[in-house]
Amino acid sequence: MAKEVTKRSENYSQWYNDLVVKADLAEQSPVRGCMVIKPYGYAIWEKMQSVLDAAFKKTGVQNAYFPLFIPKSFFSREAEHVAGFAKECAVVTHHRLMNDPDGKGVVVDPEAKLEEELVVRPTSETIIWSTYKNWITSWRDLPILCNHWCNLVRWEMRTRHFHRTAEFLWQEGHTAHATAEEAAAKAEEMVNVYADFARNTMALPVIIGHKSPNERFAGALDTLTIEAMMQDGKALQAGTSHFLGQNFAKSFDVQYTNKEGRQEYVWATSWGVSTRLMGALIMAHGDDNGLVLPPAIAPIQVVMVPIYKTEEEHNAILDRMYGLKKALEAEGHSVKIDDRDTLRPGFKFAEWELKGVPVRFAMGPRDLANGTVEVARRDTLTKETVALEGIEKTIADLLDDIQKTIYQKAFDFRAANVEKCDDWNEFKEKIQTGKFLLCHWDGTAETEQKIKDETKATIRCIPVDSFVCEEEGVDIYSGKPSRQRVVFAISY
Structure with missing residues (x-):
């Protein structure tokens, strides 16, 4: 059966596509950009859900569910947020079909136009914060720690099973806090939950770090991420946790009365991982014979x-x-x-x-x-x-030994493909060979964008745990002073 799978060395992308289908994980659906997750693939996702859900609940998080449809006006309240998703939104405009008067099946009933269009959930911040306004009046109502297992729709133009599909499964946590410090601590706590899950359950070594301002989640003050290296040397963002500040609280007027009787806006976080983790599992561990599943995530051990x-x-x-x-x-x-x-x-x-x-x-x-x-x-x-x-x-x-061996193999592969780099010409050459390069950055969005335009490489994160990167130097591109190195890579 392995003969039906393209070898990684011949065509890595086709190898991945072959494995998804041949290993019975997923297949194409009749709907463009969507996939059918088959029972074996869904069993792996259920294992992921089970482990993560238990980990969330240990931190005090409870599950809830919020609507799939979001009034379009909600997106108008947070300009930066809507700008980040506007091009990917699917919109419901009518609520009824009718028989075609010409006898050609069914058509949209022109009399059934909605008074306000509904956006099919690309992410849930707006609908959740409109709800939290009803839940929060006093400091006694805080914190609110909710998680939401659901599907999303983001109208991707170039789709790939488990990486980018028009519809995908995920969880999104949304928390509300009385202080900035408490919210920031929650965002950090949850990215560490993700890192622990990646390392100990998925046997996937990840780097924890902050996203650069250019790469942050739309509407966030800070985004923490876990970044993983796939076997072709590309980076995959495996999970993110966002400190949202008071942006959404102000947009939806979510205030609470503090202990001194004053009105204050609530502080927020959101955090999520998706079925993209399935793609990471395949690409980080698979070989020319098929999938290699860590025992902790395998439906059949x-x-x-x-x-x-x-x-x-x-x-x-x-x-x-x-x-x-x-x-x-x-x-x-x-x-x-x-x-x-x-x-x-x-x-x-x-x-x-x-x-x-x-x-x-x-x-x-x-x-x-x-x-x-x-x-x-x-x-x-x-x-x-x-x-x-x-x-x-x-x-x-x-x-136990298999779990450790799979992790160590992935860790050793990453270690062999991470380098410090201080020369621009060397950077341009090495970044295309599939490496994570630790380079000085001057901290400006302009330099970051120019590097991306010339090489397709992005700042994956400003690491906080895996590499010591605080050191004086000069930017790899601009030559301006720099106080730290960051992780550059080409990503999925």
Whole structure:
């Protein structure tokens, strides 16, 4: 089955597209720019949701749901925000269809025009802050810590499954606070939740940092980000957390009475990750044989394939496998027995390899007689025969090792492709080869834009945790004084 997947070295983009389809993650839908997420792909997304949702709730966040449709007038209240999304908005103008008088199907009823057009949610700040106005009157009502699992519509012109689609799934948190300090601390807390999830669940090394003013979320005073390196050296923004200041509170007149009896505007944050994380998972860990799923995110951690010739062998092996399955599931592992009798074992091996299942068992009559099983690990493509006695601990230790090995491989790849750079000509050459370059920047939007125009490279972040970048120097492009290095890369 891997022969049907383009090799990364031949065409990285096509390799990615092949994996999405061949590994049963998603497929094209009849609607331009949208995708159908298939059960196996959605199972991975559900694992992500489960881990993240639990992490959010540990910080005091509660789930809520807000409308899909937003009155157009709401967007007029925050000029910078609407400017950031105006070109991507889908707009509902009518509320009814009718039979075509000429008998050509159905048409929009011209008499059903809405009094006010509705924008299909590109993000929820405006509808949420119009709601928060009804919830907040006093300091006793704060903080409000809400999260919202939903879909968004952003009318992307160039689409790609799990990266940029006209409709995608995500979560967006929206919090309201009495002070700027409390809101800023929440934004920082949530970006660290994302980083912890990326590193420990997705086995994805990420850099935490601040976005430059040019790259901030529309309407934010500060945007924190986690940036990951894919196997082609490009950057992928995996999650963002925004300190919104009082912009939305002022736009929607959300005030509270403080302890001294004075009226003050509320301070805000928003933060989100999307099904783009699925794309990151594929591109950071996949190989020429298919997906490589970290055990912590894999819907199936262990797949078992029986090998037999007779019905008697079949029944005996299956009986043993169901016992193993029960024992491993009792330890919290997800296990599947592939007993399809229309496929050869070799085909099954290739299919589960393509789908990235971390561990594969194969058991034949000899294994059954010897009390052993052949164990193959997906990350290294190695196999060994192990004893069934104590298999629960063996598999627990193996899954832990696979999780660490996948992370370390990605970390080592990134480390090998991050460099300091202080020469403009060298920068122009190296940035095209797929690297993160740590360069001095003079802090101006003009210089940042000129670098982007000439090389397509952007400032991915001003790092705060992964690299020490506070040092005196001169800007890579302008030659003006600089107090820090930033991460430049070409991104998705």
